[in-house]
Amino acid sequence: HDPSREWMTIVEKSSKKPLGKIDITNIDPINDSLNIAIIYLADEAARGKGYGTESMEALLRHAFEELGTHRVTVSHFPDDKVASNLYTKLGFRTEGILKLAGKRSNEYFDMELRAILVEEWDEQNEMKALKA
Template identity: 40%
Template structure:
């Protein structure tokens, strides 16, 4: 049986992120909608220097991985992170960001499938987890379609536009991932 590539999918690939990619990421970090779904901190445009610092911290990490999401023409579409890995517990945190021009095309699902394959099959992790705000319906549908289980909530964690939102914790175990293959 031929082994499926851990980095290449039908429409996208996970690749190294390069310094030349950072100006694209800076553009995404100028978009308030993008920033408000990505993080609970106040939406604030990021400078190239701030993105460079984030990039360097990831490159020098012993407990995380950062990949660019690219189409097969090598255009950067977004990025995925697997970080906060506790090696002795075989647990890690996932996050994904897709540039606004590329959202809603199913690319996030394929990117997450590749990242999960890397996490479970290459790194031999037992559990991966993530958080998502309750007002991010698209992301919640994505995570649940991949087999993630809602494990809890930080009630009224986020306050945006005059309303409180919960932050949900989702987890996926290796055996659950194996059942989706």
């Protein structure tokens, strides 16, 4: 078992049917950080129904509130609007471009690097609580 990596399965609550996965890499207990390498809904019928958002919120809650993580990063292809919208909604901020860091169809592309800090997560959740 590699302690710097975890896989999580996304399941439908009532049926417990597996819908997809999240790959967590670079778990760094010294710097209190981790990277979300992949969030993928394999079941196409499940896409657009909030499973990705709900799963990512649960993962961020776990990372910040239970593991004591300070920083979570994620990267995605800049033309992936679904990923971009999800990470923006969750509070991730763009930090830069990783030059030719992603490979798709045997071709290299730039990747957009985003991050969220525990302070940003806390502030975002305080704002949600005030609106409720």
